[in-house]
Amino acid sequence: MKRRLVPGTPLAPRPRSLFPVWLAAVLALLWLIVHHLGISFETLGYGVTDMGEYFSRYGRPDFGDLPSYLRLMAVTLATAFWGTVFALVVAFLLAPLAARNLSPHPLVFRATRELLNVMRALPDLLLALFFVAAIGLGPMPGALAVGVPTAGFLAKFFAESLERVDAGIYEGLASTGANFPQVVMYAGWPSILREALGFTLYILDRNVRMASVLGLVGAGGIGAALHVTLSLFDYGRSAALILVMLVTILLVDYASAWLRRRLA
């Protein structure tokens, strides 16, 4: 039946929306949480001028120790690089097993996916704590700590890309009698090469950020220095360290974004 639009015909009822109910529930929950956490945003409000004064202390960066900061940053970058290469190698080996359409057996697929989930679940710093406890201080446990979770991420990304590859490409190769490694090497990786490089650059980018805080748990790099200068209330040096970090991270960010654009 066609509805006639003549003046006076009542409009169709407005669809019922539960949005206000949800909003009210979320706001109530927030209110409860803020109380439970004991956060008082009022003090923040009163303290705006104090905050201005506080951040002005960072106004005069003290670059007296610049060479040592740059060395620490280089250690951080090297840690991220080693972690990323570790992740890349592990992901290269695990990804084909974790792709549903390539995996030699559904059980292998499930087991590999679960392994990847476990690798991704624990935060880098927690792993760094474990590795420092097990191997000792220094950047090497740091490289392992950024490498393990990112191996999980990379392998998952690669596996998902491998699953999206046109089935005909795999079949074409398999029909020539290629075995599993041959299908992976000559049909799988070539099809996703660019995508995979893009993911790897993105992961390198992320690892530089993560590696810069690993020093907090004794895993080398620039993070520990910042922790020390801040606990000594040495704002000049802290500002210098933050600037060195910020500039490096932004440079790596731009370089990887530029490379990814070239690849796309």
Next chain:
Amino acid sequence: MTKGWNWRWPTRSGLPPLAAVAAVAGVLLMLWLTAPLVEIDLHRILGSAGKMAAFAGDLMVKPDWKYLPQLFWKMVETMEMSFVATSIALVVSLPLGLLAARNATPHVLVYRVIRDLLGLLRAMPELVWALVFVSAVGLGPLAGVMALAIVTVGFMSKFFAESIEVVDPKQVEGIAAHGAGWIQVRLFGMLPQVLPDFVGTVMYVLDHNLRAATILGFVGAGGIGFDLIMSVRLFQYDRLLLIAGSIYLVVTALDHLSNRWRSRIIHGAAA
């Protein structure tokens, strides 16, 4: 096919392509050059096998069950921190995302400035912000919430802006043709189109923030991280095991939930 490099693989000759060989050689050279910086030492890795086994042995202790209630509340605090930070960031990111989208911004200059500002917010890891905020507002969850919120605003606004930039312009024009004002065009022309994307982004960010919140306590910014680092420093392995296990459980549970909800909302299985 960039710069005439041979990316094709397999090659006609059956040998690996030149570009791949060059890339692998370059990476190996870089690894070799940076090895002293990372203090890579095969002897140490091999020698630490025993230490690792001993450490793993240390972990095999009876968990300290009496610690469970405290652990539960610390975990709740961690989740609360990520929830509050995500909510604050959401409120800030909605307008910022609009200003940072090329097709919704009032002026190109505003777009550029906001985009660069967001880049700065994203640049530093949460933990560095947490260090600064602990030093500014003192120990406790407030510093952690602020650190999380700042980084999250950077990410969320960028994601929002990117989803707004790919809306279908026809619907926007249709709304504008009715004489809708600046706000109305964005509210009724753009927002309905990007809503599923936004919900997906919020879920992803919530997930990310929970992971980040578990370690903020390392610097005293609230949450489970403080107990975690103390249990390592004091060799309380009976607690360490419980804490690591609970982090693993909560993170994977939220991961599964957010994946499920995201795919439901984006693919509209039960819209």
